[in-house]
Amino acid sequence: MNITVQGVTFFYRSTPSLTEVNVDIHESEVLGMIGPNGSGKTTLLKCINKILEPKQGRILLEGKHLKKMSRLEVAKHIGYVPQSTVNNPSALSVFDVVLMGRRPHFTWQNSEKDTEKTWEALKTLKIEHLALRDFYELSGGEQQRVLIARSLAQEAKVLLLDEPTSNLDIKYQLEVMNLTRKLVAKQRLAAVVAIHDLNLASRFCDKVVMMKNGRVYAAGKTHDVLTPENISSVYGVEVVINYNKEIPYIIPIEPLN
Ligand SMILES: Nc1ncnc2c1ncn2[C@@H]1O[C@H](COP(=O)(O)OP(=O)(O)OP(=O)(O)O)[C@@H](O)[C@H]1O
Numbered sequence: 694m695n696i697t698v699q700g701v702t703f704f705y706r707s708t709p710s711l712t713e714v715n716v717d718i719h720e721s722e723v724l725g726m727i728g729p730n731g732s733g734k735t736t737l738l739k740c741i742n743k744i745l746e747p748k749q750g751r752i753l754l755e756g757k758h759l760k761k762m763s764r765l766e767v768a769k770h771i772g773y774v775p776q777s778t779v780n781n782p783s784a785l786s787v788f789d790v791v792l793m794g795r796r797p798h799f800t801w802q803n804s805e806k807d808t809e810k811t812w813e814a815l816k817t818l819k820i821e822h823l824a825l826r827d828f829y830e831l832s833g834g835e836q837q838r839v840l841i842a843r844s845l846a847q848e849a850k851v852l853l854l855d856e857p858t859s860n861l862d863i864k865y866q867l868e869v870m871n872l873t874r875k876l877v878a879k880q881r882l883a884a885v886v887a888i889h890d891l892n893l894a895s896r897f898c899d900k901v902v903m904m905k906n907g908r909v910y911a912a913g914k915t916h917d918v919l920t921p922e923n924i925s926s927v928y929g930v931e932v933v934i935n936y937n938k939e940i941p942y943i944i945p946i947e948p949l950n
């Protein structure tokens with residue numbers, strides 16, 4: 694399933710958070726979305742997931758206008774893992790949170806298949822032992838894994854992950870990124886991963902979109918985009934690049950003034 698973002702402009706108030714953004718999202722590819730705080734990554738993911746509606750431009754899902762699709766229809770195709778979760782005083786079990794991913798598939802109530810898919814997703818993320826725990830009592834990293842499991846249970850063809858590794862320890866960072874790659878290859882999914890860790894992006898993303906002030910500053914193959922020049926003009930930081938097994942790793946040296 695492919696998605697085309699064409700000339701998308703969005704503003705919450707008067708200043709635009711996205712300006713004429715074009716992005717191509719292809720199946721069987723992991724697309725990294727990088728850029729400084731406030732550069733528009735989350736806003737763009739929300740437009741693609743139809744949580745927000747672009748003021749200008751259009752988004753096509755397999756050639757079909759997102760504008761003409763219902764939220765439920767979009768949810769059958771697109772899974773979204775938000776950047777952070779809010780605390781909610783009402784208790785909700787981990788199992789129920791993951792089962793909620795099946796909602797677009799329910800008819801009038803959940804079936805055995807929904808329960809099966811839920812357990813499968815919990816197993817894949819290695820969190821079966823958390824199934825009966827209260828979601829809101831979990832650590833940030835545990836919650837992140839639960840939400841990834843939810844998008845798996847959803848059987849979406851497109852995964853939008855907003856900083857999925859930000860709360861994870863180094864082992865789970867690698868596990869989540871490896872899993873994303875594996876799913877993308879095996880099930881021919883498309884994944885878009887907004888990520889601050891340039892080294893994880895360098896290692897796991899096929900392509901990247903680099904955002905600056907709500908615009909696409911550079912886009913293309915990961916290693917063509919992650920150059921010291923691009924990084925210094927977008928982040929204002931001097932970096933050096935070292936190689937390990939042909940993968941470039943970025944070492945920040947100093948902020949530029
Ligand atoms: N609900 C909102 N109301 C008003 N302005 C908003 C809202 N959400 C985001 N913005 C603004 O839109 C711009 C883009 O924000 P966005 O959250 O998309 O950035 P981001 O690239 O995801 O940043 P981060 O790396 O910090 O997550 C920022 O200037 C932000 O202040």
Ligand SMILES: [Mg+2]
Pocket residue numbers: 734735736776855887
């Ligand atoms: Mg964000």
